[in-house]
Amino acid sequence: MTTEQADATGWLRSTYCESSACFEVKRANAGVVIRNSTYPEGPVLPISMPSWRAFIAGVRAGDFDS
Numbered sequence: 854m855t856t857e858q859a860d861a862t863g864w865l866r867s868t869y870c871e872s873s874a875c876f877e878v879k880r881a882n883a884g885v886v887i888r889n890s891t892y893p894e895g896p897v898l899p900i901s902m903p904s905w906r907a908f909i910a911g912v913r914a915g916d917f918d919s
Contacts, residue, residue, distance in 0.1 A: 862879075863879050863880070864877040864878070864879045864888070864890075864893075865877060865878045865879065866878075870890075873890055873891060874889075874890065874891050875890045876888070876889060877889075877890050877893075881899065882899075883901060884899060884900050884901040884902045884904070884905055885902070886898065886899050886900070887900065
């Protein structure tokens, strides 16, 4: 991730998000949880820290560019 903005509950949203329809990330236990910002009371997706780090490394490496 690049620079993030934290809201009052600790959820982070990328500054690249230009609308309210973004995903948010929060540290939890031994990893992170991800939620849809347009439905904050909805379910969260838990991800282990090793998986999160691998995802971020892939983003930085351009593995998801089209």
